[in-house]
Amino acid sequence: MNAIVENLIGLDLRAEIDRLRKERNAVILAHYYQAPEIQDLADFVGDSLDLSRKAAATDADVIAFCGVRFMAEVAKILSPEKTVILPDMDAGCSLEDSCPPDQFAAFRAAHPDHLALTYINCSAAVKAHSDIIVTSSSAETILSQLPADQKIIFAPDRHLGGYFARKTGRDMLLWEGSCIVHEAFSETELLKLKAEYPGAPVAAHPECPVHILDHADYVGSTRGILDYVLASDSDLFIIATEPHIIHQMEKAAPHKTFIGAPGADGNCNCNACPYMAMNTLEKLYLALRDLTPQIEVDEPTRVAAKRSLDRMLEMTGGVSGPDVGRPKL
Numbered sequence: 655m656n657a658i659v660e661n662l663i664g665l666d667l668r669a670e671i672d673r674l675r676k677e678r679n680a681v682i683l684a685h686y687y688q689a690p691e692i693q694d695l696a697d698f699v700g701d702s703l704d705l706s707r708k709a710a711a712t713d714a715d716v717i718a719f720c721g722v723r724f725m726a727e728v729a730k731i732l733s734p735e736k737t738v739i740l741p742d743m744d745a746g747c748s749l750e751d752s753c754p755p756d757q758f759a760a761f762r763a764a765h766p767d768h769l770a771l772t773y774i775n776c777s778a779a780v781k782a783h784s785d786i787i788v789t790s791s792s793a794e795t796i797l798s799q800l801p802a803d804q805k806i807i808f809a810p811d812r813h814l815g816g817y818f819a820r821k822t823g824r825d826m827l828l829w830e831g832s833c834i835v836h837e838a839f840s841e842t843e844l845l846k847l848k849a850e851y852p853g854a855p856v857a858a859h860p861e862c863p864v865h866i867l868d869h870a871d872y873v874g875s876t877r878g879i880l881d882y883v884l885a886s887d888s889d890l891f892i893i894a895t896e897p898h899i900i901h902q903m904e905k906a907a908p909h910k911t912f913i914g915a916p917g918a919d920g921n922c923n924c925n926a927c928p929y930m931a932m933n934t935l936e937k938l939y940l941a942l943r944d945l946t947p948q949i950e951v952d953e954p955t956r957v958a959a960k961r962s963l964d965r966m967l968e969m970t971g972g973v974s975g976p977d978v979g980r981p982k983l
């Protein structure tokens with residue numbers, strides 16, 4: 655047992671987090687992929703952009719972001735006057751890692767006639783080098799407003815970019831990044847599960863590779879998937895995204911059954927996001943107590959990144975956009 659955990663033994667962590675939340679005038683945000691015990695004590699549970707926008711609209715002095723680093727950076731970009739803490743600064747993202755800012759800047763420079771549409775899952779520095787940020791909910795709305803002959807770079811998720819290229823018929827230059835979580839689903843195992851539960855619709859996130867999306871009845875963002883299963887008449891679903899979102903589904907529809915899509919051995923835990931799992935109640939408590947680790951974004955980067963985020967909001971009427979997934983490809 656490490657020293658940090660040892661020192662906290664005997665503390666009522668939930669009560670202490672509650673006390674510090676009030677003392678610090680803090681708002682606690684949890685992404686859908688966080689552990690249930692974190693989701694259950696958060697002030698807001700949602701997708702990354704929605705959480706940052708909700709936090710910006712509060713009068714909190716502190717934002718405790720239970721999610722990954724790029725999400726907390728978006729919160730800081732939108733609320734520079736607030737202190738933004740992330741329980742574990744190592745909570746990164748394979749998509750962010752796949753797109754180092756200097757390499758992205760060089761790629762852009764090599765394609766000066768291309769517009770850079772960049773998925774929100776990237777660093778603040780990459781956002782600053784981009785023209786328009788997109789989410790899985792807003793990308794299609796934004797693409798529909800760009801002239802047909804406009805050349806486009808889509809970074810960093812090649813699966814998400816490929817999905818929108820197929821859906822809109824646009825030829826885009828794709829950055830070669832991917833999400834290790836959504837890449838872990840096995841087509842063979844998914845087909846076995848579908849055969850076992852023939853009536854169960856499959857809902858998938860567009861970060862999944864095409865061989866998974868091809869079997870989906872619905873493709874959409876985390877929020878979109880949640881809305882889909884709640885609105886559907888079916889009582890049984892196969893969910894091809896990070897499995898912790900099932901916690902919200904079970905809370906909202908306790909009479910329905912949700913089965914996580916399997917990885918290669920049919921029963922692995924490989925589709926739980928290891929970065930999201932770095933946040934714990936202990937680390938959240940310490941972050942609120944010590945106001946560290948804090949997210950810092952230098953002002954020129956923040957302003958440039960905010961410009962590309964604002965462009966998305968302008969092009970989607972101030973919301974992150976209608977959902978992407980109905981009907982399936």
Ligand code: 13P
Nearest residue numbers: 701702789790875876877
């Ligand atoms: P959304 O919640 O925006 O759909 O993103 C999914 C994801 O992978 C976040 O890391």
Ligand code: SF4
Nearest residue numbers: 722747748833835927
């Ligand atoms: Fe990144 Fe994938 Fe984890 Fe989301 S689920 S934070 S995209 S590694």
